[in-house]
Amino acid sequence: MTIKDIAREAECAVGTVSRVLNNHPDVSDQTREKVMAVVNKYGFVLNNTARRLKVQDSKTISVLVKGTSSILLNDLLGIIQKRMEELPYSISVTVLDEFDNEAKIASRVYYEQKPTGIIFLGGSPEESPEDLHKLQVPCVVITNDASASKCPFLSSVSTDDLAGARCITEWLIKNGHKKIGVIGGDLQSSGITRKRYRGFLDAMEAHNLPFDFEKSYVSARYSFEDSAKAAKELVEKNPKMTAIFTMADSMAIGACRQLSDMGISVPEKMSIVGYDGLPYADYYNPRLTTIRQDEVALAENGLDILLKNIERVVKAEHKLIPFTFVDGESVKKK
Amino acid sequence: MTIKDIAREAECAVGTVSRVLNNHPDVSDQTREKVMAVVNKYGFVLNNTARRLKVQDSKTISVLVKGTSSILLNDLLGIIQKRMEELPYSISVTVLDEFDNEAKIASRVYYEQKPTGIIFLGGSPEESPEDLHKLQVPCVVITNDASASKCPFLSSVSTDDLAGARCITEWLIKNGHKKIGVIGGDLQSSGITRKRYRGFLDAMEAHNLPFDFEKSYVSARYSFEDSAKAAKELVEKNPKMTAIFTMADSMAIGACRQLSDMGISVPEKMSIVGYDGLPYADYYNPRLTTIRQDEVALAENGLDILLKNIERVVKAEHKLIPFTFVDGESVKKK
DNA sequence: CTGTTAGCGCTTTCAA
DNA sequence: TTGAAAGCGCTAACAG
Numbered sequence: 001m002t003i004k005d006i007a008r009e010a011e012c013a014v015g016t017v018s019r020v021l022n023n024h025p026d027v028s029d030q031t032r033e034k035v036m037a038v039v040n041k042y043g044f045v046l047n048n049t050a051r052r053l054k055v056q057d058s059k060t061i062s063v064l065v066k067g068t069s070s071i072l073l074n075d076l077l078g079i080i081q082k083r084m085e086e087l088p089y090s091i092s093v094t095v096l097d098e099f100d101n102e103a104k105i106a107s108r109v110y111y112e113q114k115p116t117g118i119i120f121l122g123g124s125p126e127e128s129p130e131d132l133h134k135l136q137v138p139c140v141v142i143t144n145d146a147s148a149s150k151c152p153f154l155s156s157v158s159t160d161d162l163a164g165a166r167c168i169t170e171w172l173i174k175n176g177h178k179k180i181g182v183i184g185g186d187l188q189s190s191g192i193t194r195k196r197y198r199g200f201l202d203a204m205e206a207h208n209l210p211f212d213f214e215k216s217y218v219s220a221r222y223s224f225e226d227s228a229k230a231a232k233e234l235v236e237k238n239p240k241m242t243a244i245f246t247m248a249d250s251m252a253i254g255a256c257r258q259l260s261d262m263g264i265s266v267p268e269k270m271s272i273v274g275y276d277g278l279p280y281a282d283y284y285n286p287r288l289t290t291i292r293q294d295e296v297a298l299a300e301n302g303l304d305i306l307l308k309n310i311e312r313v314v315k316a317e318h319k320l321i322p323f324t325f326v327d328g329e330s331v332k333k334k
Numbered sequence: 335m336t337i338k339d340i341a342r343e344a345e346c347a348v349g350t351v352s353r354v355l356n357n358h359p360d361v362s363d364q365t366r367e368k369v370m371a372v373v374n375k376y377g378f379v380l381n382n383t384a385r386r387l388k389v390q391d392s393k394t395i396s397v398l399v400k401g402t403s404s405i406l407l408n409d410l411l412g413i414i415q416k417r418m419e420e421l422p423y424s425i426s427v428t429v430l431d432e433f434d435n436e437a438k439i440a441s442r443v444y445y446e447q448k449p450t451g452i453i454f455l456g457g458s459p460e461e462s463p464e465d466l467h468k469l470q471v472p473c474v475v476i477t478n479d480a481s482a483s484k485c486p487f488l489s490s491v492s493t494d495d496l497a498g499a500r501c502i503t504e505w506l507i508k509n510g511h512k513k514i515g516v517i518g519g520d521l522q523s524s525g526i527t528r529k530r531y532r533g534f535l536d537a538m539e540a541h542n543l544p545f546d547f548e549k550s551y552v553s554a555r556y557s558f559e560d561s562a563k564a565a566k567e568l569v570e571k572n573p574k575m576t577a578i579f580t581m582a583d584s585m586a587i588g589a590c591r592q593l594s595d596m597g598i599s600v601p602e603k604m605s606i607v608g609y610d611g612l613p614y615a616d617y618y619n620p621r622l623t624t625i626r627q628d629e630v631a632l633a634e635n636g637l638d639i640l641l642k643n644i645e646r647v648v649k650a651e652h653k654l655i656p657f658t659f660v661d662g663e664s665v666k667k668k
Numbered sequence: 669c670t671g672t673t674a675g676c677g678c679t680t681t682c683a684a
Numbered sequence: 685t686t687g688a689a690a691g692c693g694c695t696a697a698c699a700g
Contacts, residue, residue, distance in 0.1 A: 002677055013686065014687090014688090015681095015687065016685090018677095018678065018680085019680095019686090026686090028686085046445075046677085047387075047677050048447070049386045049387045050387050050692090051677080052678090053384050053694085054677080054692055068412030071403070074402060075403060078402030078403065078429065081402070092426065093427040093428070095412065095415055095427065097412075097416070111379040113382070114383070134377075224613055224614065224617045228617070253617050254617060260619055280558065280587070283591040284591075284619070285590065286619075346670075347670065349670070349672075352696085353670090360670090361670085362670090365669080365670080381693050381694070383693080383694090384676090384694040384695090385694055386676095387692090387694075387695095388694050388696085390676080669700105671698100671700080673699105674695105675694100676693105678692090679690105680690090680691100681688105682689090683686100683687085683688085
């Protein structure tokens, strides 16, 4: 079924059908109705492939999601898809493995789909500039700050991780904790991890509290299981510790579970803070004290910036979204 | 840059370039090399849009994910994508709203992308047969049983929900619970909900235990928040109840949180069971007693069946994957 | 083995 | 306001 068939049955030319289906104004109401009647009769839908071949502007936005199981990123994706329904763009989603190189995959996607813009959910494409530069369309990284990259078409929207980490660390310190351990990501490969660590250190230093990296930092993947192991290691290395700063709610939960299993109650014997402020942090037992990232603001600002870049209204920019401190039950108060 | 440009520079015809790029055998090595030299020089990639318009066989599998925030479905998606990398198919993911009609959206996707096959992650497309029948390609529903549909190209892979629900209800009964409440989905709209409810009732009836639907069944969405509310309602309506059967881990967690907040400890005062057996069930406090669905088996069997259907090796089939009972800490034992 | 060409389904310009 | 027709980039059938 093609517009040709529709045209035949509606007794008009294919051009007219095309005009109707693309909402062009210069079609008489009568013809429009006749065409729509046939279209509805068969539930006809334009062949997008052919359409795209013709109008070089693909009107597609490609979204690359880093990692399968991040609730934050999935929520972000949901918000973006929802908002996109009202826009004249279609969306194409690709989910990457945690260890895929997002810039490399993006360049493949770019050639295959010729999208109008690219959204990176998570990940740090700016870290492989060679691949990034092949992308000749506006891009926005959501969740990670990419301001370090000088790429002229790469924007980013992120939470101020440095301030967030400092804020929650201050809270621990304010409540009397001095010996604080850290369960974080891999400092080498993750920019987010570096920022949160820096924020943590800033708070410690501001209060003249020492921090022994060897003894008090254990790196783990952003998973329950891995951070449970890390918690065990940390406690064994560092028996005097009274609080743990973790870099994600999932890590905090993994740690809580592990400590409970070891007979160390949270928060009575050990305080734990998370990061992200996802729904499950609030339903965990104990409720997690954490930093909440504003998902809606991240997603909407990211999309807005991308669209403005596509329409060439503005240049690439790097925006920080405010966070909220969530006072849960996982920190023993002074 | 098109094959025409390549052809000009390589001093041959476009057909030849096409043949080289599609690995057709009947090209002389000499010509092939000459063409490839030019192709590599510019990093040329075929325009997939034009290609798809021509070769009707798109070699694309469309995946429709029902709902944004289901961890189970996201895990499934990850497994499928991973396995697909080794196959000569590309994959296109569309995430639907919880309330979208998946069959309707599938028919739109079908027209737009002309995929070789469709995977439904969650959802029950068989419930709107009119739309389903427009899909003239093999389809597989993963997670929900679609055997009730007599659609000849629709397969499904699912856990035996009836048996799973019966199994975990039996466990409650075996541990002395007689007054059991249910937090479930909407019986009207969800086939899964009906199956799990049926399994629950089977177990109750097998032990001659009465169940008063009005007093003991509260329906909720599959979210923390909604089932927390449902738990409250259930407790108020039904003070003698000693256990709650919930139809998802997320529901169980919502209920646990709510009860703790009301001073009703789990499992001492109230036993709660979940369903799905997701990672967070095992890291919750208390660990959830639940039914674990085998994600890997669901995903892999689904993909296998779809591929066999595409290659016309077999007819549509409906497969049940065994589940596992997970003995957690959320049920008070006799 | 290689060149030529029709045509995939659509949009849009040009004429009427 | 509508119709006719060119052509987007590619593949495959056909001819040589």
